[in-house]
Amino acid sequence: MEAIEHDKRKCPSHLSTGECVKRLLPVKDALDILSGKWKLQIILSLTFGKKRFKQIQREIPGLTPKMLSKELKDLEINELASRHVYDTSPVTVEYELTPYGKTLRPLIDELHKWGTKHRKRMIARE
Amino acid sequence: MEAIEHDKRKCPSHLSTGECVKRLLPVKDALDILSGKWKLQIILSLTFGKKRFKQIQREIPGLTPKMLSKELKDLEINELASRHVYDTSPVTVEYELTPYGKTLRPLIDELHKWGTKHRKRMIARE
DNA sequence: GGTATCGCTTTCCTGAAAGATACCGGTATA
DNA sequence: TATACCGGTATCTTTCAGGAAAGCGATACC
Numbered sequence: 001m002e003a004i005e006h007d008k009r010k011c012p013s014h015l016s017t018g019e020c021v022k023r024l025l026p027v028k029d030a031l032d033i034l035s036g037k038w039k040l041q042i043i044l045s046l047t048f049g050k051k052r053f054k055q056i057q058r059e060i061p062g063l064t065p066k067m068l069s070k071e072l073k074d075l076e077i078n079e080l081a082s083r084h085v086y087d088t089s090p091v092t093v094e095y096e097l098t099p100y101g102k103t104l105r106p107l108i109d110e111l112h113k114w115g116t117k118h119r120k121r122m123i124a125r126e
Numbered sequence: 127m128e129a130i131e132h133d134k135r136k137c138p139s140h141l142s143t144g145e146c147v148k149r150l151l152p153v154k155d156a157l158d159i160l161s162g163k164w165k166l167q168i169i170l171s172l173t174f175g176k177k178r179f180k181q182i183q184r185e186i187p188g189l190t191p192k193m194l195s196k197e198l199k200d201l202e203i204n205e206l207a208s209r210h211v212y213d214t215s216p217v218t219v220e221y222e223l224t225p226y227g228k229t230l231r232p233l234i235d236e237l238h239k240w241g242t243k244h245r246k247r248m249i250a251r252e
Numbered sequence: 253g254g255t256a257t258c259g260c261t262t263t264c265c266t267g268a269a270a271g272a273t274a275c276c277g278g279t280a281t282a
Numbered sequence: 283t284a285t286a287c288c289g290g291t292a293t294c295t296t297t298c299a300g301g302a303a304a305g306c307g308a309t310a311c312c
Contacts, residue, residue, distance in 0.1 A: 024166060026241030027234060033244070035161040037300075040153060053259050064301065069260060079247070090258050090308050100247075103240070108153060110236040114229070115152030118159070121205070121226075163270080179289050190271065191290060216278050216288050 030107065033078060038063055038071050043104065046081060046097045053093055080104065156233065159204060164189055164197050169223070169230065172207060176222045206230065 034040055041060050045051060053072075057063050072095055075081035080101035086092040160166055167186050171177060177185075183194050198221055201207035206227035212218040 023238070024170065026245050027166060027237045028241070029245055030237040030241035031157070031161050031166075035157050040150060040157075044150065054257080062301090064303095065260060066262085066302095067300070070300095078244070079251075090310090093259060103243075107236050107240045110233050111153045111156040112149065114233045115154070115156035117229075118204070119152050119155055125205075180287080188271090190273095192272095192292090193270070195290060196270095216280090219289060 033074075033080070034104075034108070034111075036071070038067055039074070040108075042068070042071050042075070043080070043097070043101070043108075046095060046101070047105075050094045050096045053095070056095065075101070159200075159206070160230075160234070160237070162197070164193055165200075166234075168194070168197050168201070169206070169227070169234075172221060172223045172227070173231075176210075176220045179219055179221070182221065201227070 034043075038060065041063075042056060045056050045059050051059075053065075053068065057065060057068050060068075072081065072083070075095075076083055079098055081095050082098050084094045084096070086094070160169075164186065167189075168182060171182050171185050179191075179194065179198075183189055183191060186194075198207065198209070201221075202209055205224055207221050208224050210220045210222070212220070
């Protein structure tokens with residue numbers, strides 16, 4: 001039987017497959033930083049000001065200290081949040097978004113914009 | 127010992143905690159659609175034109191038919207991709223990004239932009 | 253003395269996602 | 283006849299993110 005015409009388009013001709021993958025990497029980096037069950041909530045919580053460990057935990061129901069600790073470390077490693085230890089006793093520890101962390105804002109806004117449209121669309125469809 | 131001054135900022139005063147969570151939902155929706163090991167690559171592959179099942183699979187090393195099948199279904203459910211079956215034998219099936227699917231573009235670009243900066247920063251730091 | 257708070261860490265465990273592998277009917281190709 | 287392609291599905295196993303619970307040193311409160 002007659003086959004359908006297929007062109008072999010893969011990547012645009014000026015890009016090799018390898019280059020396509022390379023273009024993908026930064027997108028994955030960004031995605032990694034925001035995905036996961038708690039990251040967004042924690043970032044959001046910190047956008048409203050400095051917070052202490054327990055304070056964040058109390059704000060986010062279900063968040064265990066283990067997870068919070070881990071996520072905060074990730075944020076620190078990526079220089080999105082900073083940790084300040086004060087020599088009180090027992091120690092006081094505060095976390096805060098770095099200026100760099102705040103550069104996530106437009107990205108989150110874009111996600112919010114698209115997500116909102118999508119949500120409406122999916123609900124409208126029923 | 128003297129405690130440090132803490133304000134109790136949580137959410138901006140005009141937003142309840144519930145409303146904060148609500149603002150989060152659409153962001154998560156968007157994130158869900160893009161995160162995962164294969165979704166981005168599949169979407170990217172489809173931005174370069176209609177593709178057949180095996181064609182996509184060949185383009186993305188390591189992608190099993192089971193995963194591809196599942197991801198394509200997800201894309202269909204979200205109306206981001208469409209499936210066309212042609213009555214040849216054996217059947218020919220083509221997948222393509224819908225116009226709606228193409229609206230993801232600015233979002234992916236934004237992720238790419240931030241991700242690129244972040245990648246540079248992390249590499250520069252060593 | 254007993255209990256509570258702070259800021260975690262450690263250990264153990266589970267459910268869900270992802271991977272490996274095999275298979276299916278139908279067709280074309282050698 | 284046998285082998286390969288197509289578009290998947292079915293089944294089994296592995297991996298791994300994340301949860302539950304306990305503990306820790308230091309302090310403060312009743």
